Amino acid sequence: MEPVEKIGKIDIPKKAIYRLSIYYRCLQKLSSNELDTVSSTTLARAAGVKPAQLRKDLAYFGQFGTRGLGYPVEILAATIREALGREHLQPVILVGAGNLGSALLRYHGFEKEGFEVIAAFDANPEATRARGVTIPVFADSELESFIKSESVKLAILCVPVEFAQAVVNRLVAAGIQGVLNFSPIVLEVGPEVTVNNVDLALELEHLSYFIR
Numbered sequence: 001m002e003p004v005e006k007i008g009k010i011d012i013p014k015k016a017i018y019r020l021s022i023y024y025r026c027l028q029k030l031s032s033n034e035l036d037t038v039s040s041t042t043l044a045r046a047a048g049v050k051p052a053q054l055r056k057d058l059a060y061f062g063q064f065g066t067r068g069l070g071y072p073v074e075i076l077a078a079t080i081r082e083a084l085g086r087e088h089l090q091p092v093i094l095v096g097a098g099n100l101g102s103a104l105l106r107y108h109g110f111e112k113e114g115f116e117v118i119a120a121f122d123a124n125p126e127a128t129r130a131r132g133v134t135i136p137v138f139a140d141s142e143l144e145s146f147i148k149s150e151s152v153k154l155a156i157l158c159v160p161v162e163f164a165q166a167v168v169n170r171l172v173a174a175g176i177q178g179v180l181n182f183s184p185i186v187l188e189v190g191p192e193v194t195v196n197n198v199d200l201a202l203e204l205e206h207l208s209y210f211i212r
Helices: 012-030 040-047 051-061 073-083 099-105 123-127 140-150 160-174 198-209
Strands: 090-095 114-123 137-139 155-156 178-183 193-198
Touching: 012 040, 012 051, 012 073, 040 051, 051 090, 073 198, 090 099, 090 140, 090 178, 099 123, 114 140, 114 178, 123 137, 137 140, 140 160, 160 198
Parallel strands: 090 114, 090 155, 114 137, 155 178, 178 193
Antiparallel strands: none
């Protein structure tokens, strides 16, 4: 495989970034099955999108694929991986290491996708350590100094809803630019910060509509 030329920061819509992550996972599976090329129709079907949408998303990186031959799996995967910032493990912190937070800290799938949870913060770190968590857990008073010293830009938020806004204010002030929010509240942040909300109860409510 020819080396992939380094590309600069591309202005890609947020929804397209989400789809690129899905394409990347599909390409990883194709690569593990030792497939060298894949058609736009096959990759689109695997990702659950229309071929026209797939081609539009990949067009952000220039011309890919050969008519009649398809996309080169390894080169396309490497290009998307670089665009998503997965060339190196990205450090992440977790705030709020209660039951849900501790469960996430024991999850070993983050590194596989290019992320490393390097520390957790909680009002009662001793209780979290007692749950068998091996990732370092610090008192929440050390939050700002750690973020600045380690240049962390991503955080997972699992604090109770009544503390969520105050905590995210501290995170943003310390330099956090992206938050994965598990607290069931709409957080108010500036335009320079991206928040993705994961409301488990809301997702179950949506699913229950289809249960008869």
